[in-house]
Amino acid sequence: MRTSTQPLNLTYTNNTLKRAERALGCAPFQLNLFTAMKTDSVPLPNIAGETGVKQGYTLKSLSEQRVEKDLLWLIQVGLLRREVDGQGITDSFRLTPLGRQLVAKWKEQGEKLPQPSWWERLVNQFIRWFSLPF
Template identity: 55%
Template sequence: MPTVDSPNPKPFVYTQKTLERAERSLICSPFHLSLFTAMRTQSVSVSAIATEKGFKQGYTKRPLSELACDNAFDWLIEVGVLRREVDGQGITDGFRLTPLGHQLVEKFLDTNWPSPSWRDRFDESITRWFRLPF
């Protein structure tokens, strides 16, 4: 079966609300831009990020347990920034950026990674607390 290689792939178009929520979730996450920059080209596993490893590599703002990393990643999956890596055997412990994640990370490569305001943290907490379970 022939494949089509399109030189101009059509970028995904997201609503402003989706972009704002995803951006807020990224900057409020316990991770630094360097982690998401690494995810642009490769899958990064939880074991490379958890505990002191991730902190020493500059991936996290503080040492995190594997459970804390996994919970933070699950939220970033829900907002559409990350996806779990899948291999021939099934789901792995690796994560990659989605097209939305790529778009946001590219935006922050040209500017400084912003610090979340108290309003960002409050909105993020409310959004996570009252999210629907499906």
């Protein structure tokens, strides 16, 4: 029987893993953000603006709108989830089991997310564009 402290051991298809890795690598965020999301939820205002740069979550100041848009894409890909409290959905985000798996993998390989090629960036943008709700 699984207790709440035991991690889920889920198996993902190669396509799911490739799509998630590509999306995470193309996002404007640093590994520090995802490492923080592994143990705690991180509120949107802590990621946007100069606060995000000071925390090591981003390399440059990003607007809240840009941060939310990119985080919502990572939710759609299956890497993140939005926190919920007694009032409903919050402005905080946390890793899913898929996200924790990829962050653990990249944490072992070094302190940076791998840089995607121009082709991977193009594919990610293409998939993202066609995945937008109409």
